[in-house]
Amino acid sequence: MDKISQKLQQKKYLYTFFLLISILVVLFINLHPGYSFATGDYRFHINRIEALANEFRHFNFFPKVDGYFSGGMGYAASLFYPDIFLYPSAVLRLLHVPILITYLFTMVELNFATFCLTYWAGKRLDLAFKNNLIFTFVYTLSTYRLQVLYSRDDFGELMGMMFFPLLLAELIRLKKGKTTQWYYLTIAMSGIAWSHLISLFMAVCFAVAFVLLNLKSFLNVEKIKDIAKAALLTIGISLAVYAPVIEQILHMDFTLSTHPLIHIYNESQPLNQLFINSANNQPFHANTVNIGTVILFGLIIYSFVNLAKKRNLDLTIIAWFLFIACSQYFPWFDLRKTPFAMIQFPWRYFSIISLIVAYFIANDDLHLFQQQYVTTAMVSLVILFSLTLGLNTVQQSYWRLNSYQSYNHISSYLIGAGHEYLPSNVNYKYVKTDGPRELHYDNKKVNITNATINTHIIKFHFDAKQKTNVELPIFYYKGYQAQVTGPGHSTTPKLSPNGLAEITLKKQGTVTVQYHYTLVQKISSAISLISLGTLIYLYKKSR
Numbered sequence: 238m239d240k241i242s243q244k245l246q247q248k249k250y251l252y253t254f255f256l257l258i259s260i261l262v263v264l265f266i267n268l269h270p271g272y273s274f275a276t277g278d279y280r281f282h283i284n285r286i287e288a289l290a291n292e293f294r295h296f297n298f299f300p301k302v303d304g305y306f307s308g309g310m311g312y313a314a315s316l317f318y319p320d321i322f323l324y325p326s327a328v329l330r331l332l333h334v335p336i337l338i339t340y341l342f343t344m345v346e347l348n349f350a351t352f353c354l355t356y357w358a359g360k361r362l363d364l365a366f367k368n369n370l371i372f373t374f375v376y377t378l379s380t381y382r383l384q385v386l387y388s389r390d391d392f393g394e395l396m397g398m399m400f401f402p403l404l405l406a407e408l409i410r411l412k413k414g415k416t417t418q419w420y421y422l423t424i425a426m427s428g429i430a431w432s433h434l435i436s437l438f439m440a441v442c443f444a445v446a447f448v449l450l451n452l453k454s455f456l457n458v459e460k461i462k463d464i465a466k467a468a469l470l471t472i473g474i475s476l477a478v479y480a481p482v483i484e485q486i487l488h489m490d491f492t493l494s495t496h497p498l499i500h501i502y503n504e505s506q507p508l509n510q511l512f513i514n515s516a517n518n519q520p521f522h523a524n525t526v527n528i529g530t531v532i533l534f535g536l537i538i539y540s541f542v543n544l545a546k547k548r549n550l551d552l553t554i555i556a557w558f559l560f561i562a563c564s565q566y567f568p569w570f571d572l573r574k575t576p577f578a579m580i581q582f583p584w585r586y587f588s589i590i591s592l593i594v595a596y597f598i599a600n601d602d603l604h605l606f607q608q609q610y611v612t613t614a615m616v617s618l619v620i621l622f623s624l625t626l627g628l629n630t631v632q633q634s635y636w637r638l639n640s641y642q643s644y645n646h647i648s649s650y651l652i653g654a655g656h657e658y659l660p661s662n663v664n665y666k667y668v669k670t671d672g673p674r675e676l677h678y679d680n681k682k683v684n685i686t687n688a689t690i691n692t693h694i695i696k697f698h699f700d701a702k703q704k705t706n707v708e709l710p711i712f713y714y715k716g717y718q719a720q721v722t723g724p725g726h727s728t729t730p731k732l733s734p735n736g737l738a739e740i741t742l743k744k745q746g747t748v749t750v751q752y753h754y755t756l757v758q759k760i761s762s763a764i765s766l767i768s769l770g771t772l773i774y775l776y777k778k779s780r
Contacts, residue, residue: 252353274387276634276637278391283340284314286327286330288304288312299762301752302717308650314658319396322350322396351377351399355376359402364600375595375619384626387627397439399428400424443589473768476768499655505569531618531619536560556593676695676709678705683701685699701744708733708738712737713731726746
């Protein structure tokens with residue numbers, strides 16, 4: 238019992254340390270007297286949290302179209318961006334926790350979750366305690382991940398990165414023939430799937446590359462069965478996320494495909510510049526994105542070690558291929574019309590490179606961490622680099638310090654720079670940003686009274702002299718329904734030439750328009766719930 242108590246006490250201290258570092262790296266850059274540092278998409282992600290809280294107030298815990306956005310016009314943020322890991326933040330807003338505190342809490346939460354999941358993955362890799370600490374700190378505080386946290390505020394990508402270490406651990410275990418706990422691979426892939434679509438695509442590419450480079454090892458009946466089971470269960474769990482996305486994309490065109498803001502072939506960097514920026518641990522700018530000093534030199538040193546000892550050659554090849562793929566030597570222009578273009582920025586793969594190198598360092602083939610104090614020195618060095626990166630980021634972009642009060646006045650019209658998931662024929666700059674939202678109709682053909690227009694419903698009485706169209710002040714998405722009381726009739730809302738929802742009315746009555754789950758959304762949610770139950774059962778059974 239004493240040994241168990243001692244072990245629990247050690248865990249308590251370890252996780253407390255993780256939490257303290259998680260808080261430190263956030264407050265060090267974000268908290269200044271009267272100001273907080275924020276860049277990138279922070280306004281959009283704060284609005285996502287606000288939108289969730291708004292839906293929770295109406296007892297809608299699984300929203301698809303968030304009426305909070307665009308002054309009530311609604312944006313399908315929750316449909317296209319998985320937001321399950323933003324629920325704690327939304328609950329804080331329900332409890333009236335200030336927006337800035339909620340925002341900082343979210344960043345700390347993502348840091349702490351990454352620390353914990355990476356440490357768990359290290360245990361799955363059978364790393365010794367010291368080595369696991371190195372693995373956890375080198376990855377969680379890697380330069381690229383901190384650039385995403387500090388300078389891009391891309392919560393979706395940060396969520397996906399939380400589960401990358403577990404994916405690596407399970408692929409390595411499968412390669413070694415440890416197949417009995419195949420459902421851990423499902424946990425890793427499902428976590429990524431419920432975090433970020435682009436990260437899921439990257440994870441699949443990484444997993445496929447790993448398997449192909451170890452094809453001889455994976456050409457085993459049991460391994461093939463276990464991978465198939467993990468894949469099927471992952472598809473089942475993530476169906477509630479991606480079946481509705483596919484349904485919408487097949488039904489209509491979106492700005493993302495017709496008017497993309499970002500072209501992947503414009504986002505790569507000169508190879509020599511990637512080396513220079515990484516060696517200098519540069520803060521993030523459009524032309525300075527890099528993997529950081531620790532990861533760069535770790536990659537170079539352990540590539541020679543791996544070649545000499547003929548170990549981890551598969552991961553070494555993947556890491557260097559991805560590094561070169563982030564440069565202008567890679568033919569991204571020729572791939573611009575392929576699924577690979579969906580990652581938008583080639584340097585997103587730096588997250589996987591950082592993970593691989595963290596594993597190389599933690600593997601300790603040079604036996605560095607067997608020496609006294611080396612582990613402490615390495616962890617301290619990584620923390621120091623992290624804080625220095627944060628300090629340099631603020632110094633180079635001091636104009637991005639925002640007053641505390643500004644966080645309380647973020648416009649709901651800020652839906653991300655690219656407006657990716659608006660109907661393609663919406664001209665967003667002409668969307669009304671002040672005054673009440675209005676119905677558009679021909680008053681010679683229909684008389685409309687008693688209109689109620691809010692973030693969840695549009696309701697009004699109509700008396701149509703002839704069949705006529707009414708354009709509603711909401712962006713159109715498949716799933717809006719119109720219900721009429723009285724002798725009149727309304728069609729199901731359809732896409733108007735302006736990208737808004739439009740209905741056709743006849744006779745007279747009262748019509749109510751609001752969003753309902755589609756059949757695809759209902760069926761996929763049921764399948765995901767059953768699949769999740771299966772995963773929980775398998776996990777508990779193994780425990």
